[in-house]
Amino acid sequence: MTLTVAARSLPPTQTTGTSPTPPCRRRSRAYLGIVPAVVVVGAVTVVPLLQAVNLAFHRTVFLHVGSYAGFDNFLQLFRSAEVRSGLSQTVVFTVASVVVALVCGVTVACALAETRHTAVYETILLLPWVISQLLTGLLWKFLFSPNVGLVDVMWKAVTGDSNTDLLSQPGTAMACLVVANVWEIMPFAVVITLSALRTVPAELHEAAAMDGASKIRSYLLIILPQIKGSIFVVTVMLSLHSFNMVQLPLLITGGGPANGTNLLGLQVYRDAFVSYNFGSASALALVMFVINVVFTIVYMRLLKARVQ
Template identity: 30%
Template sequence: MLFVAVIGYPMVRSLVYGFYKGSLLTDVSTFVGFQNIANLLGTPSFWGMVWHTGVFVVISSVGAFALALSLALALNSRIPGKGIWRTSFLIPWVLPGVVVSFLWSWIFNTNYGLLNGVIATLGGPGDTNWLNSPTLAMAGVIIAKIWHSFPWMAVLLMAAMQGVPSEVHDAAAVDGARGWRKQWYVVLPQIKPAMALTLLLETIWGLQHFEIPWVMTGGGPVGSTTTLSIGLYKAAFNNYDLGQAGAIGIVWTLIMGVLAAIYGIYSVRQERAAR
């Protein structure tokens, strides 16, 4: 009942708005069926949001996954001070997204940012407009997202690696597998389901991510970092158009549903292959 009251009903109600023409400023709404969705799909700005969302999600998810996997492999080996490293790498994850956003906004600030300061110290220009550039703003947002996301992915992957049976490690040692060969040919094939789940969860969370691009750029400049989540927010609370916001929500939900279905099919095939 708590799930229905807190999450289920608001989500369904928000999607229902997509079939009505209504405003946040009035109580009057008119049923229009799929007209809102048709209008949305015929709007070039919507496909721009889809493109920006795809770029943001794909690059940040793959980047965070690659960094997390590298870190997990390193911490799963015999290196000194593993406990300290594991604890320190969790710091970005435990910070709230808004705090991370302000931190990276300061790093990328044109006038007093850390990045421009380092570039100036090294003899570079040191006055790059990182977050005010349509080309560079998305890169800054993606870097912030990768930094915030990779720790939890590393924890999940490391837990999967530590769950590999000792018999597998013993057999690999007998066959002469050592170092990176052992990690690549023995450990990674054993944790493929965990890798797929980690990448899927990060992709879904990336699709619905809001605070980092919103706080850092507000969807700008010139809409270059406007993702579906920011587009929905602006449609509802800037333009007060509940119909357009609901239509964005419907398309958004369908995209995430397709990803979940792909993972479900993958999981079923993995289970059948393991039998």
């Protein structure tokens, strides 16, 4: 009783802690934290884009911006046979690369999903994706080299034609570019697809096995439809990567033979840094940018419709 009365007679304890930070102030601090990243992204993306827009509507002599040209640079592009040919070649290169890389990547991912120690295989498969395109281009340039390249030697041993140079014909040169590009981008498809396969519930595999479905049928009809969102993401990423390709055709074929592998990205490089026609190069770059944006919007709408 005495303790109770003493406790009641004590003065109330005063809290010394600070008051909680208002939510608006926490949000402002969070936005302030991303300011450096926004500045860097703006410096390397928005500023060059604005400069390209400015150059595309002006006549240029080397780096000197001349008079206003309106849409003349764009009209010259649409009249150019090289640009039209480059567009068709870019579409062929992109479609072939993405289809082959996607089919091979999904197949390899499904095979790895049924094996153990996948981390080791993932590390090995990811090497072509993480190394620079410069090394990839030089490697495949050597492999396709006549008489000394491994691929060229094997091709001649199989076909028996000792006079064929794989990089001397437009058709085979394009096929060589596709092979090199698939070797580089397929690991990305494998890793993303394998990660998505790990999220599929084990009950689906067990139900398919109980129904007597084979592994191939269970993956084609049950498992892969569950990860179609991830496959769409891989498709758009690989498409944008292949459509804007510059280094591989520059290093392996140089756009030849007879402009047979002159992709649009390589044409932008040639206009800008070989012909020093920055106005035409900027106009073509803007056209490619618009194509990329349209493709991405169409992809997002298709993905949204399928998810719903």
